[in-house]
Amino acid sequence: MQRILPRGEIESLDHTHIPRIFQAESRFVFQERASRLRQLATDSPIQAYLLLMAHVADAQHNALAKYTALPGASAEQVDRAQTHGMPPLQATGWQRDPQWRQILADIVQEVLQQPDVLAAAQTVLKDLLQAIEQEPEQLEALADAMLARFEEGIDAARAPFVMAALQVYWTRLAVDFDTAQLPVITPFGVCPCCGSLPVSTIVRIGGSREGMRYATCSLCSTEWHIVRVTCTHCEDTEKIAYHSIADASEAIKAESCGKCHTYRKIFYQEKDQMVEAVADDLASLELDVLMGDEGFFRVNDNPLLWQSAKDS
Ligand SMILES: [Zn+2]
Ligand SMILES: [Zn+2]
Structure with missing residues (x-):
């Protein structure tokens, strides 16, 4: 009778094995993005925007290091993902912890402190800070619409900053996720961890x-x-x-x-x-x-x- 090898052993026999995924390096992911944005800004027609987003990436780097205890996938969610071959940290429909809005506030405040932020961007950032305090449900709706990729209902001026906060939130969840728990197969064309494009x-x-x-x-x-x-x-x-x-x-x-x-x-x-x-x-x-x-x-x-x- 043929002996069936457990999964890890099969992989160790297969020397041509291609690693399926790489988790982000939490110490570098946003820092590398910030320095690349600055490098590309030097001779870009959208220099001011790239430099603004470099500040955003710096703030993301700091937020990722600060928020280290976000609630991840429960055992039940992992089980369900494995049964159905679905991403375990599926972004659409995920019950986000309110800490994501605190991450957003941190990013907005840090960017606002930079001396070279143009007046138009300052206005957007100040409005966002006010919304975080006074209209959190508006931001929740915007986040839902962005994650679901709705064609309408997306405030294009606020979207990059809200997405920056969501990126920090999900990067933390993905970095902390034990990849041995990933379903063997997930749908083509979307992230095996969170189902995004x-x-x-x-x-x-x-x-x-x-x-x-x-x-x-x-x-x-x-x-x-x-x-x-x-x-x-x-x-x-x-x-x-x-x-x-x-x-x-x-x-x-x-x-x-x-x-x-x-x-x-x-x-x-x-x-x-x-x-x-x-x-x-x-x-x-x-x-x-x-x-x-x-x-x-x-x-x-x-x-x-x-x-x-x-x-x-
Ligand atoms: Zn095609
Ligand atoms: Zn993902």
């Missing part, structure tokens, strides 16, 4: 990730493996094409799918070691314009830049 994908260098492509979660910062030359939205492999801006960095391309007519950006670490999933996506809006002209759609917004329905 990826912001972009990166072809990595070094160690077990050499040449492998990982998607970065727009919410909980987890990275998960997706086979290359595969549509990250519909999983098609037949009509994949690559697009880039002439004279721009070779590290940045858009991967389009002729079947579902969407695209997502793909970054190549061998061409630029510093590429960062959120920062490089935000700083390459020119490529989004090109893709729009070629008739492809973005599946999801950058978490730090939202368009209101009427603008799009």
Whole structure:
């Protein structure tokens, strides 16, 4: 009779095993984003915005270190996720602890203290502080709408800051989650931990990730493996094409799918070691314009830049 090996042993026999996910490094994730945003800002047409978001990422870094005891998935939630092959920290419908609004207040206050924040952004931030105090239900509704990716009811000026707080909240949950508890299979195209969409994908260098492509979660910062030359939205492999801006960095391309007519950006670490999933996506809006002209759609917004329905 054949002996059936337990899962861990099978993996240890398989030397070509590709790590399925990488949890965010809580000490670096937002810090790296902040420094990349500053680097990209130097010759960017949206310099002021990138610098504002660098302050946001700095504040996220501090908040992630401060809020270390958020209630995670219960044993029952983990069980249910395993039974149904669903992400255990599913963002939509999650009972958020009110601490997330405290995280938001911390981020807003820290950004407001920076000397170079423009008047328009200051107004948005001060309004937000007031809303945290006086209209928390408004912010809960906005957070729900953003996590559910509703087309309407999203205040585009407040959204990046609210999303920044939600990112800290879910990054903490994901970092603290024991990945051995992940269901073996979760739906394609969404984060195995929280069920959110990826912001972009990166072809990595070094160690077990050499040449492998990982998607970065727009919410909980987890990275998960997706086979290359595969549509990250519909999983098609037949009509994949690559697009880039002439004279721009070779590290940045858009991967389009002729079947579902969407695209997502793909970054190549061998061409630029510093590429960062959120920062490089935000700083390459020119490529989004090109893709729009070629008739492809973005599946999801950058978490730090939202368009209101009427603008799009
Ligand atoms: Zn996630
Ligand atoms: Zn597709």
